[in-house]
Amino acid sequence: MQQHIPFMNAAIDEARKAEALLEVPIGAVVVWNDTIIGRGHNLRETTKDPLAHAELIAIKQASEYLEAWRLLDCRLYVTLEPCPMCAGAIVQARIPQVIYGTTDPKAGCAGTLMNLLQEERFNHRVEVISGVLQEECSSMLTQFFRRLRGKA
Numbered sequence: 001m002q003q004h005i006p007f008m009n010a011a012i013d014e015a016r017k018a019e020a021l022l023e024v025p026i027g028a029v030v031v032w033n034d035t036i037i038g039r040g041h042n043l044r045e046t047t048k049d050p051l052a053h054a055e056l057i058a059i060k061q062a063s064e065y066l067e068a069w070r071l072l073d074c075r076l077y078v079t080l081e082p083c084p085m086c087a088g089a090i091v092q093a094r095i096p097q098v099i100y101g102t103t104d105p106k107a108g109c110a111g112t113l114m115n116l117l118q119e120e121r122f123n124h125r126v127e128v129i130s131g132v133l134q135e136e137c138s139s140m141l142t143q144f145f146r147r148l149r150g151k152a
């Protein structure tokens, strides 16, 4: 568990960048050989792009770095449980391990609503670790939405 803390902190740093842009604070990093090779934060509002999720941005960067669509020997850290789109991308990229901070009761597809990362019928299954720095990841989101409601 301890080895995951610095990388989840890097994902939290990414989420803070999203928050500074008034985006929902979600961040992700892709790690290869203990080096961060992809970083991403939610940019859905800024880019007006429904695909601009933290995980997809980090995966794209990591693929460019490795010059490969298969992210073998990589780990993806994300502050919030992946949605169906990102879980699909994680399977497509053949990422062996995903570590996430807090569950998403509205869209989580890494075990909460569905488990696309460990679906027997797919040709790839992902090892999932949840709850790393859960408090931090979760309170960032609740505080963001609380502020948003305060303004409205």
Ligand SMILES: [Zn+2]
Pocket (backbone or CB within 6 Å): 053, 054, 055, 082, 083, 084, 085, 086, 087
């Ligand atoms: Zn997503």
